[in-house]
Amino acid sequence: MKKIILILLSFMLVLSTVACTNNSNKSSATGQNKNTSTNVTESGTSNSSTGDKSNSNGSASAKTNEGSKKILIAYFSQTGTTKKAAERIQELTKGDIFEIKTATPYPEDYQKLADATKKEKDENARPKLATKVENMDDYDVIFVGYPIWWHTAPMAIDTFLESYNLSGKTIVPFCTSSSSDIKESMGAINTFGAKANILEGLTANNLNDIEPWLKKIGIIK
Incomplete structure (x- = not known):
């Protein structure tokens, strides 16, 4: 009888030991799962934070591209030829368009127009303008368009450029002319845009030349 009791006690002791071991293993496994879950969460949080910084940097970088800057296309046009060029630039860049108009319109007659504009040039005149950009400070890139008169920009362009603080802005000149090149007409832009970044005109x-030009100078892709 004693032997039977001893055997039963021994058997019960073995069962108790096995049960404790299993519980210990289960507890250990649960602890590992909790740690793994915590690590994933922290890693995810860390990655999310890094992602935010990356997005922030990407956004800041994007603002340095010409495509993200606010663009103004300002032009003076007597016959409509320069206006067509300005409208094409606006179509490609999606910028705001602005017509420079003089308070006193120029004569329609060719000879009278030639005489009036020659007189303005000789006198270094500043014809009064009828239009004004109210929010020039908002723009980063300013296209300035005009016909070439007497191998230079109309004096209305001088008035326009003198009217604003262009420091730090990007100026992009364009012109129309039957005989002159834009380089001949850059005097006013180089003078009044001395503290600006002047791109190739x-x-x-x-x-059809406008789109490849805009791509070349980095305004559009």
Whole structure:
């Protein structure tokens, strides 16, 4: 009888030991799962934070591209030729368009127009403008378009450029002319845009030249 009791006690002791061991293993496994879950969460949080920084940097970087800057296409046009070039630039860049108009319109007659504009040039005149950009500070890139008169920009362009603080802005000149190149007409832009970034200009007689030019100077892709 004693032997039977001893055997039963031994058997019960073995069962108790096995049960404790299993519980210990289960507890250990649960602890590992909790740690793994915590690590994933922290890693995810860390990655999310890094992602935010990356997005922030990407956004800041995007603002340095010309495509993200606010663009103004300002132009003076007597016959409508320069206006067509300005409208094509606006179509491609999606910028705001602005017509520079003089308070006193120029004569329609060719000879009278030639005489009036020659007189303005000789006198270094500043014809009064009828239009004004109210929010020039908002723009980063300013296209300035005009016909070439007497181998230079109309004096209305001088008035326009003198009217604003262009420091730090990007100026993009374009013109139309039957005989002159834009380089001849850059005097006013170089003078009044001395503290601006002046990009390569275009004599935009052919509208098909505008898109490749804009790509070349980095305004569009």
